[in-house]
Amino acid sequence: MSLTLTVEGDRWRAHLRAVAAAQPGLVPVAKGNGYGFGLGRLARKAAWLGVDTLAVGTYDELPEVASRYGGDLLVLTPWRPFGAALEVPADVRKRLVHTVSRAEDLGALRAHDPDARFVLEVVTSMLRHGLDPAGLRAAAEQLGPLGLFRGSRHLTGIALHLPLASGSHLSEVRRLVDEVVAAGLVREGRRTTLWVSHLTDDELARLRSTHADFDIRPRVGTNLWLGVRDALHVTATVLDVHAVERGDHFGYRGRSAPKSGHIVVVTGGTAHGIGLEAPTGDSSLKARAATLARGGLDAAGFVRSPFTIDGKQRLFAEPPHMQASMLFLPSGAHVPAVGDQVDVRVRYTATAFDRVVVT
Numbered sequence: 001m002s003l004t005l006t007v008e009g010d011r012w013r014a015h016l017r018a019v020a021a022a023q024p025g026l027v028p029v030a031k032g033n034g035y036g037f038g039l040g041r042l043a044r045k046a047a048w049l050g051v052d053t054l055a056v057g058t059y060d061e062l063p064e065v066a067s068r069y070g071g072d073l074l075v076l077t078p079w080r081p082f083g084a085a086l087e088v089p090a091d092v093r094k095r096l097v098h099t100v101s102r103a104e105d106l107g108a109l110r111a112h113d114p115d116a117r118f119v120l121e122v123v124t125s126m127l128r129h130g131l132d133p134a135g136l137r138a139a140a141e142q143l144g145p146l147g148l149f150r151g152s153r154h155l156t157g158i159a160l161h162l163p164l165a166s167g168s169h170l171s172e173v174r175r176l177v178d179e180v181v182a183a184g185l186v187r188e189g190r191r192t193t194l195w196v197s198h199l200t201d202d203e204l205a206r207l208r209s210t211h212a213d214f215d216i217r218p219r220v221g222t223n224l225w226l227g228v229r230d231a232l233h234v235t236a237t238v239l240d241v242h243a244v245e246r247g248d249h250f251g252y253r254g255r256s257a258p259k260s261g262h263i264v265v266v267t268g269g270t271a272h273g274i275g276l277e278a279p280t281g282d283s284s285l286k287a288r289a290a291t292l293a294r295g296g297l298d299a300a301g302f303v304r305s306p307f308t309i310d311g312k313q314r315l316f317a318e319p320p321h322m323q324a325s326m327l328f329l330p331s332g333a334h335v336p337a338v339g340d341q342v343d344v345r346v347r348y349t350a351t352a353f354d355r356v357v358v359t
């Protein structure tokens with residue numbers, strides 16, 4: 001009765017192990033919907049992998065992971081002097097590594113928690129969060145007199161969030177590291193940790209050789225948890241099947257069947273993140289007129305669904321409901337039985353599964 005994610009456990013775990021072995025200092029990222037697996041499961045897997053730090057997206061996500069994983073917790077959303085960042089219970093707070101992205105937040109963070117550990121985020125070409133060169137200098141100035149940095153364990157490194165660029169990131173990384181050095185945030189003779197995202201294995205290897213006095217720690221979510229897509233299977237259950245003739249009415253909107261076939265009701269709807277996909281084929285007016293002339297279903301306003309029945313991705317008979325979807329199966333196709341499983345194509349990071357089954 002569920003929208004189910006089935007995971008081939010052996011292959012998945014072997015992949016997780018291989019990534020961790022290939023990337024010393026790996027920081028798994030568990031955020032949002034837990035990449036489809038759920039935050040709690042990813043937290044337990046991080047513990048099983050034996051990593052010393054797990055990254056979460058937000059302070060609000062901490063309760064779900066903190067009891068299942070015992071190491072340090074890096075929060076990716078930058079600390080601000082308001083909101084959930086100020087409400088972390090003391091036992092969890094001790095395990096946190098905050099992200100500081102504005103020089104003016106340093107004093108406030110110290111006032112809030114004198115023992116706080118943090119990374120300084122440098123703004124990249126993504127322009128999401130982070131310090132620019134002036135901000136880095138301002139941070140360096142504050143850290144000196146406050147005693148937060150010199151000889152202390154509070155500043156645990158520099159963080160860079162890089163775009164999913166197809167080209168090489170390395171020239172950007174080198175330039176940003178130079179800015180950090182120029183700002184006086186790297187002490188000679190002392191190792192500095194650089195927390196990075198979205199570098200390829202090759203880029204990481206080259207960075208490690210050109211910047212040997214830096215410990216490079218990759219934060220990885222997608223390529224870790226979702227790295228073996230064909231070990232993941234998403235299925236819905238057929239809940240009902242109704243034969244219809246052309247002109248029969250169905251659905252919330254009482255629309256009529258454009259030709260004979262079946263209405264197939266499957267599990268999975270808007271609450272799971274099942275949405276309308278782009279209309280099929282060419283959407284130009286001319287193409288639509290041509291399909292209309294052929295009596296095509298998409299021209300009748302039917303939109304492609306992510307559900308596959310009898311080898312083909314089928315059309316929604318109407319927009320998905322909250323927990324179920326009505327599909328139109330034209331006559332001629334093999335009609336599934338109530339209880340059958342059908343494959344569903346989803347975006348894992350945007351889907352709330354009813355069940356995750358690891359075999």
Ligand SMILES: *Cc1c(COP(=O)(O)O)cnc(C)c1O
Pocket residue numbers: 029031076161196197198219220221222223
């Ligand atoms: C989400 C995120 C990551 C991980 O991204 P993936 O593409 O899932 O590997 C790394 N760093 C930051 C700051 C993030 O927000």
